[in-house]
Amino acid sequence: MVVSVRDVALAASVSVGTVSNVLNHPDKVSPATVERVTAAIEKLGFVRNDAARQLRAGHSRSIGLVVLDVRNPFFTDIARGAEERAAEARMTVMLGNSDEKAERERAYIDLFEEQRIAGLLISPLADDLPRLRRLRDRGTTVVLVDREVADESFSSVSVDDVGGGYLAVQHLAAQGRRRIAFVGGPMGIRQVVDRLEGASRAANEAGVSLEVILTDSLSVLAGRAAGDALSARAPEDRPDAVFAANDLLAMGVLQALMMRSSIRVPDEIALIGYDDIDFAAAAVVPLSSIRQPAELIGYTAVDLMLREAGGKSDPERVVFQPELVVRESTARPA
Template sequence: MAQTVSIKEVARLADVSVGTVSNVLNRPEKVAESTRIRVQTIIEQTGFVRSESARQLRAGSSRMLAMLVLDMGNPFFVSVAKGAERAARDAGLGVMLGNSAGRADEEAYYLSLFAEQRVRGVLVTPADHSGRHVRDFARHGIPFVHVDRMVPESEGCSVSVDDVVGGTLAVRHLLAAGHRSVTYISGPMGLPQCRDRHAGALAALAEAGLPADALRHVEAARLDVASGIDAGARLLGLRDHPTAVFCANDLLALGVLQSLYAAGVRVPDDMAIVGYDDIEFAAAAVVPLTSVRQPSARMGRTAAELLIEETGEEAADHRHRAIVLQPELVVRGSSLRRPA
C-alpha cells in the first residue's frame, strides 16, 4: 500500500511553511504566483490529497450533502437524485446517497450515520409514515428538506408534486375515453403518495357525476414490478374485469402489463392502463405506457437548492418553503382506444 503524503511533507519538499500549503489549498489568492505554482507542482508529483475531515473541523462545515431516498430500484428516485447531485455539484458540494428501501429501520440507520458524519444537510423522503425518525434527527441541528413529501413550513422545507391533481388527470383521461369500470392499483396506503393519487381518482369520478364505488381498489405490497404482476393476476381473478386500470406508479403498471400480456388480455383493446411517474421505461414498454409525468429531476434540484440556501452564507435570511410542483399527463398507446 502506498504511503499517504502529509501536508508537512509537501511543505518540506516545497520549502515553505505548512500555513503556506494550507493557503494554496484554501486561499490561493493570498499566495505569490511563483510559490503557488511550486506548491501545486509538489502536490501533483506526490499525489497529496487533503483530509476533508480535518478541513471540516477547521472550517466548521462540511462540503457533503446527504440524500435518503425511498427506493433506488425505482428510476423515479434515480432521476430525483441526479437532479439533486447536479445542483450540489454546481455549488461545489458532493452528495452522499442512502437507500431506505421503504424500511423504517433503514431510515433510522442512515439518519444516524448522516448525523455522525456531520453532513452539511440532508434531503429525505421518509419511509416512517409517523415522521418520528426525522423529528429525532432534527435534534442534531442539521438542516433537512423533505423530498416528494409535503410538510408544513413550520417543520422545514419540502418539495413535492400535487398527487391529487395527478390522480385526477389519470382517471379523468380514462373517463373521457368512455371507461366506466376503473380499478386503482396502489402500493401500501400508508404512503401519502398512494392516498393522494387515490383521492385524485375519486375527485375525477365526482367531477363526472359518478359514485365513489365506481372505482375499485387493489392494494399491492410494494411499488415494484413484481407487485404489479401479482396485482394483475388478482385483477384477472375478479368476477367482472375492469376496462381500465390506474396504477400508483409505472413499475406497478409495467408489472400489470406483463401479467395481462401473459394472459392474452389485449392492451388497450380489452383493458387500458395508466401509470404514474413517466420513467424512461414507460415509453419503451411493449405497449407504450400512458403516464402522469412528475418533474423528478427538477424536484431533486429544487430541494437541493433550498438546502444549499439554508446552509450557505445567507442562511440567516432563509425562510422555510413548501414548494408544490405540478404533474402532467403523457398519453401513449396503453390508453388510446375506446372500449367496445
Template sequence: MSQTASIKDVATHAQVAVGTVSNVLNYPDRVSQRTKERVLKSIAELGFVRNDAARQLRAGQSRTIGLIVLDVGNPFFSSVARAAEDAATALGSVVLVGDSGQDASREAHYMDLFQEQRVQGLLISPVGDVRERIDTLRERGVPTVLVDELADTERCSSVSVDDEEGGYLAARHLLDLGRRRLAFVGTPSIRQVASRLKGAQRAVGEVSDASIEVLDSEGQTVLTGRKVGNKLVERDPAARPEAVFCSNDLLALGVMQSLTMLRTVRIPEDIALIGYDDIDFAISAVVPLSSIRQPTEALGRTAIELLAEEQDSGGTKHRAVVFTPELVVRQSTAGSPD
C-alpha cells in the same frame, strides 16, 4: 508511498515548514511562486492527496449533502437524485444517497450517519413522521428539506408534487374515455399512493355509474405488478375492470406484462392502462404507457435551491414548493401513437 504520504512527508521532501504546505493548499497567495512550485512538485512526486473530509470536520463545515430516498431502484428517485447532484455540483457540493427501502429504522440509521458526517444539509423523502428528528437536526445546525412530501413551513422547507391532483387526472382521463369499472393498483399505506388513490376516488365520485376497485399490490415493483396482473387474467372477462390505474409506472409495466403475455387481453381495447411518474421506460414499453408525469428534474434542483435558502437564512426561512403533475397520453389508453 504515494498512497500514504502525509502533509509532514511533503514538508520534509520540499524542505519547508508544515504550515507552508498548508498555505500552498489553502492560501496559495500567501506563498512565493518559487516556494509554491517546490511544494507542488513534492506533492506530485509523493502522490499526496489531502484529506478534505478531515479538513472540513476541523473547520466544522462540509461540502456534502445527504439525500435519503424511499427506493433508489425506482427510476423516479434515481432521476430526482441525479438532478439534485447536478445542482449541488454547480454549487461546489456533492450528494451522498441513502436508500431507506421504506424502512423507518433504516431511515433513522441514515439520518444518524449523515449527522455524524457533519453534512451541510439533508434532503429526505420520509417513510413516516420525522418532524421530531428534523427539529433535532435543525437545533444542531443541519438544515433539512423534505422531498416528495409537503412540509409544515414553520419547521422546514419542502418540494413536492400534488399527488391527489395527479390521481384525479389519471382517473378522469379513464372516465372521459368511457370506462366505468376502474381498478387502482398500489400500496395505500404509502402516503403518496394514498393521495393518488384519494384523487382517483374523487374523480370516480363525479360520475354516477362509475366504480373503483382497490387492489393492494403489497409493493411498488414490476414483480408485484405482475402478480396483480396475473390475478386479473385469471378472472372471467366480465369481472375484469375496464381500466387500471397503477400508482407508479413500475407496477403498470408489470401489469402490462401479465396482460399481454398470453395475448388474451388487449391493451387498451379490453383494459386501458395508465401509470404514474412517466419514467423513461414508459414510452418504450411493448404498448407505450400513458402516465402522470412528475417533474423529477425540477424536484431535485429545487430541493438543492431550498436547502441553500435554509443555510443562507440560518434556518429561519422556509418554503413549500408544490408542482402540478401532467397527464401524458400514449397507446395504453388512447390506442394510437403518442
C-alpha cells in the same frame, strides 16, 4: 509513508497556512505560489485528510439523500438532479436506499449524521418525523423530497400528487372507461394516499366506479401480482381501466395482462401509470403516465438546502404541477 501538509509546505518552501489556502481558498494565493504548491503535492503524492477537515469545520461537503426505492428510475433521476446542483457548489451526494423500510431509513439518518453531512434530503416513509426534527434541531438542514408535511419548519420539494391522481382518472373517464381500478400501496406511503385521493375525487365527479387493489410495494413484481389477480377474474368482473400508483406497478400489470394472459391493452383494459420514467414510452404498449420533473426536484432540493444552510432563507416549499402524458395504453376503445 503518509505525506502530510507539513511535508508539502517544506517541499514548496511555504508555510502550512499557505498550503491550506491553496487547498481551500486558492483565490487568496498568488498564481505562482499555487503552481509551486500544486507541483509539490503531485510530486509527493499528497492526499488531503478530508475527515480531519470535516471535524474542524463541524460538517462535511457531502449531502445525504435517502430515497424510497433506488430501483425506481424516478428516484435515480432525482439523484441525478441533486448531483448536478451539488457539483455546482463543489459538493457531493451520498445516496441511501430505505427500500420502503422504516428501520433502514433510521439507520441511514444515523449514519449520515455521524458523517457530519452538510444537509439531508429525504423522501420519508411516514408523516411522523421526530428523528428528522431532532436532526434539524441539532443544526443539520433537512429538505423533504417528493413530500410535504404540515410542519412548516421543513423545506420541501414536491409534486401535487392529489392533482396527479385526479388527472389520471379524469383522463380514463374521458376515454369512456367506467369501471376503474386503482393499484397501489402500501398505504403508509403518503404519495400513494394522495394519488388515491385525487383519483377518488375525479371518479366521483365523473360518476364512474373506483376499485382499490392494495399492493405491498411499488414494484414491478407487485404490479404483476395485481395483474395476475385481475386476469383470473371473469371478463364481466374485470375493470375496464387501471390507474397504477407508479410506472413500475403499471409495467408489472401490463406484463401480467398481455404476456401471462391474453387480455388486450388498451382494447379490454386501459392502463395509466405515474412518474413517466424512460421505460414507459418504450413498453410493448407505450404507457400513458403522469409526469413528474424528477431531475428538477432533485436540483431544487439541493438548492433549497444550500440557501437555508447558508442563512439566505427560511424554510421554503416548492410544489410542482404534474403533467398528463397520453400514449397508446389509454386509447379510446373501438
